[in-house]
Amino acid sequence: MDAGTAPVAREVALLTNPTAGKGRGLAARAVALRRLREAGFVVRDLVGGDAGESLDLARDAVADGVWALVVVGGDGMVHLGVQAVAATGVHLGIVPAGTGNDVARYLDLPRKDPAAAADRVVASTPRRLDLARTGPTYFVTVLAAGFDAVVNERANAMTWPRGQMRYNLATLAELRTFEPISYTLDLDGEVHRLDAMLVAVGNGPSFGGGLRITEGALLDDGLLDVVVIRPMSRPGLVRAYPKLFRGTHVHLPEYEHHRVRSVTVAAPGIVAYADGERIGGLPLTITSQPGALSVLS
Known part of the structure; x- marks a missing residue:
């Protein structure tokens, strides 16, 4: 890199389930979007009309080489995100906004504070975890x-x-x-x-x-x-x-x-x-x- 050239900002895809947590998903999305952009990320803001469209959006973002896919929602949204990033090297971030949030429990993520959860995404070091697989489908829990x-x-x-x-x-x-x-x-x-x-x-x-x-x-x-x-x-x-x-x-x-x-x-x-x-x-x-x-x- 030439002297004086600014580093390229990392791009993340933010994928939201707007119905998660009886509507908490949309509110959490707004908070996470602001926090990620304030941290200097280029954010691709994604909201699918249904699970199939959301998965297509996630896979397209991963294929385009985003640094991370950040999902806003519950365990169902984490499950969807995992199908897109498993074994790809693209990182998965989680902003909990569901009802069960077991994966967030595993990782000790803030479950009622989307700003704190987004800050964890910004500050964290990637960590490798196992998945389970049956046929083409991966699962975490x-x-x-x-x-x-x-x-x-x-x-x-x-x-x-x-x-x-x-x-x-x-x-x-x-x-x-x-x-x-x-x-x-x-x-x-x-x-x-x-x-x-x-x-x-x-x-x-x-x-x-x-x-x-x-x-x-x-x-x-x-x-x-x-x-x-x-x-x-x-x-x-x-x-x-x-x-x-x-x-x-x-x-x-x-x-x-x-x-x-x-x-x-x-x-x-x-x-x-x-x-x-x-x-x-x-x-x-x-x-x-x-x-x-x-x-x-």
Whole structure:
């Protein structure tokens, strides 16, 4: 660079879910946009009309060589951003504006202060984290493949009520009829056939706004944490639910935990969810992708 020539400002793409957090996404976007520009970034301000358009915008920005993709929203928006940046070397920044924000919890990001979160993006050093992958899809948090996935599927089919109450009603509805599921698990080549209430595959330790189902999972160990909850009574399942917020369900006699590099989960009639997003019907093979995400935290 010639003497006296100013350095080229780094460009970031700011991608917002305007409906995140009951409208908090747009307010957080305005704050983040101002903070990033004040820090000297050239900001490409992106808002998609739907998830498909948002992903196209994100991938176009990554292909154009932006330094980072900064997403404003919840875990669903992080999930979308990861599909664009995984294994590319483009960094992912997060300004939390959703309801669950589990990835923000992992990274100890400010969840109610978009200015502070944007400042963390500006000041941070990129850090490498693992991802999990099934088919072409990456995820950061947990893949649910049991009772929790069945509840998600029912809740998504409901048009009323909105928000958390819809999931509460779906949970109550499923509890009336839910029976243990027959699974076949291939854990790094070792096959297990068993009945269980659920199987969860964690890249990180929690999902659903702090439910620590895969307690102890690390984001940089190159391993997946597979948790199995063996059959229990419906009242027992209800009593176990609060333990998930504290991670104390690990002491239940029905709990078992495996650490693997790859797992195939098979069960009839189950549609799996990861990062809160619908992934698809079982069977699915999930593999750890060490260091596949560069995150600004």
